[in-house]
Amino acid sequence: KAKWANMAAVKRLYRTASVVSADRIVFNIKGNDYRLVTAVDFEKQIVWIKWVGSHAEYDHIDGKTIAYERSKADSK
Template identity: 40%
Template sequence: MHVISRKILREFCEAHADVSDTLYDWYRVATKAEWKNLVDVQTVYPKAEAVGNFTVFNIKGNHYRLIVDIVYSSQRIYIKYVLTHSEYDKDKWKDDPYF
C-alpha cells in the first residue's frame, strides 16, 4: 500500500511523542501490506473498523485513533486524521466531506 501523507503522522508524533513508535510501526506494516478489503486489514489489526467511508484504527491501547481512507483498487491509504480518544469522541472529523 502507498501511504499518503506521512507528514500528518510526523506532525502528530512531534506533539505526542508517546505514540510515535506505535504509529511508525503501523506505517511500516501498512506500506508492506497488499490489503484487498477490510477483512484483510482486520487480519493484522482486528479492531480496525469501517466508520462511514473511512477505516479507523485504535492506536496505543485505544488512547489514539488513526482515521484513513483506503482505496483498495489503487492500493492507496490516505491519512485523514490522527486524534486523541477525546478528540475522536467529539465527532468533528465526521464533518469531512468524504465521510
C-alpha cells in the same frame, strides 16, 4: 508493505480497527489512547490519513466525513 484486497483483509491483520464506511477505517493506537482515521482505495493500494488525535477528541468528530486540515503551524 501491506497489500490489502478489502476491508476484511485489514480486519484480519488489525482486529481492533473499526470500519466506519465503505472506504473509512479507524485504527486504535497505543492501547486505544489515540485514533487514526484513514480512507482506503484498495484498487490503487493507497491509504490517506484523514485525521489523528486522542480517543477523547475522536468522540467529537465524525470519522465518516472528517477531512485532513493543515494547522496554522503547518503553513509556516
